[in-house]
Amino acid sequence: xxxxxxxxxxxxxxxxxxxxxxxxxxxxxxxxxxxxxxxxxxxxxxxxxxxxxxxxxxxxxxxxxxxxxxxxxxxxxxxxxxxxxxxxxxxxxxxxxxxxxxxxxxxxxxxxxxxxxxxxxxxxxxxxxxxxxxxxxxxxxxxxxxxxxxxxxxxxxxxxxxxxxxxxxxxxxxxxxxxxxxxxxxxxxxxxxxxxxxxxxxxxxxxxxxxxx
Numbered sequence: 001x002x003x004x005x006x007x008x009x010x011x012x013x014x015x016x017x018x019x020x021x022x023x024x025x026x027x028x029x030x031x032x033x034x035x036x037x038x039x040x041x042x043x044x045x046x047x048x049x050x051x052x053x054x055x056x057x058x059x060x061x062x063x064x065x066x067x068x069x070x071x072x073x074x075x076x077x078x079x080x081x082x083x084x085x086x087x088x089x090x091x092x093x094x095x096x097x098x099x100x101x102x103x104x105x106x107x108x109x110x111x112x113x114x115x116x117x118x119x120x121x122x123x124x125x126x127x128x129x130x131x132x133x134x135x136x137x138x139x140x141x142x143x144x145x146x147x148x149x150x151x152x153x154x155x156x157x158x159x160x161x162x163x164x165x166x167x168x169x170x171x172x173x174x175x176x177x178x179x180x181x182x183x184x185x186x187x188x189x190x191x192x193x194x195x196x197x198x199x200x201x202x203x204x205x206x207x208x209x210x211x212x213x
Contacts, residue, residue: 007031007050007061010115014125017096022125025071025089025102026118031061032083039080043141045070045092046104050085063111066104069093077138088138098122 008030016022027048034052042049051062067089075090091099102112 004060004062006063006111009063009065009109009112011102011112012115012118012120013091013098013102014120015091015096015098015122017094020075020090020094023091023094024076025067025087025091025099026115027087027089027102028115029061029063029085029087030083031085032056034061034085036080039085041078041085043071043073043076043087043089045073048087048089065102068099068101068104073141076141078141079138086138087141 010026010028010030012026014022014024014026029050031050031052031054033054033056035055039052040050046067048065048067049063051060053060070092071089072092077088079086103109
């Protein structure tokens, strides 16, 4: 029988008092090589339960999380990789302030860590849009959970639903451009000349002939 371990859980968050799509929690459950057929996840408004067995490490990962405040399972998203399970949990209450912590219990949990790759300070979050590539691979949770047990998510159907009802483009914030595009203005720049009158760019030029009187 496989031994049971608590997986590492990483988290970060965003908040908004006016835009629900910018009011969420990033959650990553690090459990490698857990096949979708053996992955059981129950997401409720106030808690999450996860269980799955790794085929390579021969261990069963299991964790129960009771959130600090309510989330909306139907508006949350998930992405299952070979290394972990990534979730974006929509906070139910629109509020400008961050949650003070992820869990209802303020006791320090050894498995729970800040996801510094996604963390942004509360007063700087408007200047740091969410990663478009990361958000684009997330799948809608739909009616996850609600059956009182593990399960509630059919991972075999999530692939076909990818991109459906997805979150808005978090990259399009603050009038920021796409970046990386070259500008035609560079072709119109005039050549610069040094003190001798010779251009510094644009190839060679004919020497000037001065008349001697």
